[in-house]
Amino acid sequence: MSPSQIPLKVRRVPIDTHSENVAFLRRDCPLYQAEGLRALTKIEVSGRRRHLLATLNLIEEPAAEASCPALIGANELGLSTEAFDRLGLEEGCDVTIEPAPPPRSLSAVRQKINGAVLTAQDYQSIVEDISNHRYSRMELAAFLVAAAAFMTTEEVLALTKAMVAVGTRLDWQREVVVDKHCIGGIPGNRTTMVVVPIIAAHGLAMPKTSSRAITSPAGTADTMEVLCNVNLDMAAMRRLIHSESGFLVWGGHMKMAPADDIMISVERPLGIDTQEQMVASILSKKVAAGSTHLLIDIPMGPQAKVKSQVEAVRLRKMFEYVGTALGLTLDIVITDGHQPIGRGIGPVLEARDVMQVLRQEPDRPLDLEEKSIMLAGRILDFDPAVPGGQGQALAREILRDGRALAKMEAIIAAQGAAPEPCQLGSLTRDIYAPADGTVVVIDCAQMNHIARLAGCPMDKGAGIDLFTRVGQVVRKGDLLYRIHACRSADFGFASQAADENIGIGLG
Known part of the structure; x- marks a missing residue:
């Protein structure tokens, strides 16, 4: 039996490695010396006709006097939680390992590092290798940094097509399937949860698959989860x-476009967020989700991702070029990104705002309502049966007469209502105006930062409740916002950040 055929017992190691497949091997394992394996080597794990590529981490042999048990045994192979789930074997099954050959597409990555324009086949090979976890984090970072430095529009299209091709692609058997996407950066802005019930009440198909928060205090899925189950299988959808x-x-x-999720896990820590990669990420997910008609919301403002009209127009044109080539019907709207939308920042607070708008409560956030009506109206204009330009009036009517609320309640019931309502964090800190003046800026980035320090999105009851808007005249001591937290450590971090910078400028 060759060294690579020596079986090891697979074991689940309860370590979250954030989408990366990681394997753990003891230094005193007989295969370590036999195969000359090193830390961060890529290995292929095989068992029962299943295969997995993983990055190897080596564990020191426990000292004889150590009182705690070893993480894994000398004849075991540990796999991080996601890697273990992907391999799909039970604990204790026999597996073999061997060094994995380097990805063939790395030659194209080296060309990109040197400034070359890559072909569609190059991007197809790169995306296939990324999706199959053949790249280490270092190799993936090298590709992303090189691509961030320079990509032609044709390369963006090639990357997007490759991301769609490698993964699941949904088909809803409808001629018109609508969707919307906001490029993000603005706290609150939970328009999707108002728009979907308006559109569905009209009868257009809007199968909204949303993400959880990555760098923001809440994603649409995080906020919807306050109200109901969001983990549905394909049959239920x-x-x-x-x-x-x-x-x-x-x-x-x-x-859907699994390479995108893997790339995002490296882009975020590196702070990479170019327009080219944004377009490829958004449009690949939308095409894979089966959308035929898509509304893109581009908030523009000094604290938003897009800060100028020039940037916004360039991004709009790139969306139009790539989206049209992929067969999408697009409507792109540039919106006001100067301040948060709605009053709540954080899952429970944003869900409260949404339901206040749908219920048409007297103290509902009107900015969230008006933006939702505008966006829903533009989506309704995709319907050939709606007279031109009448979408916004129709959206307002559906919201005002209660059809949108009834549809939202039906969707919540069908998805499975949350067994118990989520509560706001009981630890609170009120932030007051330090002087008389007019609110001239609400720093969206600082609001997001404080809300995340308070525990968002993991603690759904954490966040910020805003009590002021840009243009409002305040007196010294007026309440500007309230921080909510569920844990004392998070409460301390958020309070300290607010003490250093309250995030609201007075003029």
Whole structure:
């Protein structure tokens, strides 16, 4: 039996490695010396006709006097939680390992590092290798940094097509399937949860697969989860499209454009967020989700991702070029990104704002309502049966007469209402105006920062409740916002950040 055929017992190691496949091997394992394996080597794990590529981490042999048990045994192979789930074997099964050959597409990455324009086949090979976890984090970072430095529009299209091709692609058997996407950066802005029930109440198919928060205090899936179950399988989603014409679920488990999720896990820590990679990420997910008609919301403002009209127009044109080539019908709107939308920042607070708008409560956030009506109206204009330019009036009517609320309640019931309502964090800190003046800026980035320090999005009851808007005249001591936290450590971090910079400028 060759060294690589020596079986090891696979073991689940309860370590979250953030989408990367990581394997753990003891230094005193007989295979370590036999194969000359090193830390960070890529290995292929095989067992029962299943295969997995993983990055190897070596564990020191426990000292004889150590009182705690070893993480894994000398004849065991540990796999991080995600890697273990992907391999799909039970603990204790026999597996073999061997060094994995380097990805063939790395030659194209080296060309990109040297400034070359890559072909569509190059991007197809790169995306296939990324999706199959053949790249280490270092190799993936090298590709992303090189691509961030320079990509032609044709390369963006090639990357997007490759990301769609490698993964699940949904088909809803409808001529018109609508969707919307905001490029993000603005706190609150939970328009999707108002728009979907308006559109579904009209009868257009809007199967909304949303993400969880990565760098923001809440994603649409995080906020919807306050109200109901968002982890639905494909059969349940098809039933909902048939019965309700829409839903709001988490799409992370459906393997749509899986390379995108892997790339994002490296882009975020590196702070890479170019327009080219943004377009490829958004449009690949939308095409894979089965959308035919898409509304893109580009907030523009000094604290937003897009800070100028020039940037906004360039981004709009790139979306139009790539989206049209992929067969999408697009409507792109540039919106006001100078301040948060709604009053709540954080899952429970944003869900409260949404339901206040749908219920038409007297103290509802009107800015969230008006933006939602505008966006829903533009989506309704995709419907050939709606007279031109009448979409916004129709959206307002559907919201005002209660049809949108009834549809949202039906969607919540069909997805499975939350067993118990989430509560706001009981630890609170009020932030007051330090002087008389007019609110001239609400720093969106600082609001997001404080809310995340308070515990968002993991603690759904954490966040910020805003009591002021840009242009409002305040007196010294007026309440500007309230911080909510569920844990004392998070409460301390958020309070300290607010003490250093309250995030609101007075003029």
